[in-house]
Amino acid sequence: MKLLRVIAVLTVVAFFTGCATNSLTGRRQLTLVSETQAISASAQAYSEMMSSFAVDNQLNNDMATVKRVRDITSRLVAQAVQLEPRSADWDWAVQVLDVPDQANAFCMAGGKMAIYTGLIDQLNATDDEIAAVMGHEIAHALLAHSVEKMSMSMVTNLGVQALGTAFEDKPLVLSGTEMAAAVAITLPNSRTAEAEADIVGLEIAARAGYNPSAAITLWQKMNALNGNGPLEFLSTHPAPATRIQGIEANLPTMMPLYQASRGQRLPTWPVN
Ligand SMILES: [Zn+2]
Numbered sequence: 001m002k003l004l005r006v007i008a009v010l011t012v013v014a015f016f017t018g019c020a021t022n023s024l025t026g027r028r029q030l031t032l033v034s035e036t037q038a039i040s041a042s043a044q045a046y047s048e049m050m051s052s053f054a055v056d057n058q059l060n061n062d063m064a065t066v067k068r069v070r071d072i073t074s075r076l077v078a079q080a081v082q083l084e085p086r087s088a089d090w091d092w093a094v095q096v097l098d099v100p101d102q103a104n105a106f107c108m109a110g111g112k113m114a115i116y117t118g119l120i121d122q123l124n125a126t127d128d129e130i131a132a133v134m135g136h137e138i139a140h141a142l143l144a145h146s147v148e149k150m151s152m153s154m155v156t157n158l159g160v161q162a163l164g165t166a167f168e169d170k171p172l173v174l175s176g177t178e179m180a181a182a183v184a185i186t187l188p189n190s191r192t193a194e195a196e197a198d199i200v201g202l203e204i205a206a207r208a209g210y211n212p213s214a215a216i217t218l219w220q221k222m223n224a225l226n227g228n229g230p231l232e233f234l235s236t237h238p239a240p241a242t243r244i245q246g247i248e249a250n251l252p253t254m255m256p257l258y259q260a261s262r263g264q265r266l267p268t269w270p271v272n
Pocket of ligand 1: 136140189193194197236237
């Protein structure tokens with residue numbers, strides 16, 4: 001009987017297994033949740049997370065850094081919206097998390113972003129490097145990688161639930177909000193997703209007037225810092241040894257975009 005239940009759950013998974021072709025990459029992605037569902041779960045997860053950082057007095061304490069991050073992200077988002085018009089409907093937001101020992105940053109489905117002070121201070125990051133890391137994060141959201149990761153973890157969760165039901169009678173299912181948080185903060189991206197986010201992130205930064213070659217110094221600094229102990233950011237953004245070469249190979253296409261943007265009045269987009 002229990003085996004039948006396992007089969008039933010797996011059949012449900014198979015039935016709902018959907019794929020969608022991403023408009024920016026042309027790659028087919030697993031989509032068990034809609035982007036609308038992912039965005040609403042992410043918004044809730046973000047709001048809970050930010051409340052808890054506020055309670056711990058770790059939210060936006062340094063106004064100069066907050067202004068710096070807001071200025072950079074509002075220029076990046078203006079370009080993101082050009083590249084992917086569906087993101088114009090997102091309620092974009094960014095917060096600076098005052099956690100000096102954590103070098104991390106994320107952008108959830110729907111444009112909810114955060115950067116940890118550890119990333120800025122430990123890397124001694126320039127504006128171009130902050131734009132490189134946030135451009136990369138925004139690219140993950142535009143490319144619907146969060147939807148894809150959520151779908152993958154749903155398959156895993158339903159599998160775990162089925163096994164739990166079969167062997168322990170203890171269902172282990174993450175709520176949509178828990179899943180949204182896990183997807184943004186702890187679950188690694190695939191290497192395919194990383195390579196895609198690198199290229200789209202370079203383009204966003206270059207068009208927003210940030211030197212795309214800063215992506216190289218950014219990853220070099222990350223790798224150097226990782227030598228002192230595992231870096232949170234690298235655990236969610238697995239970096240193949242070939243990452244910097246991939247970025248270098250794309251610079252000849254990206255540098256003219258950057259050069260064209262210089263001296264122009266660049267658009268900004270409201271970021272809460
Ligand atoms: Zn990444």
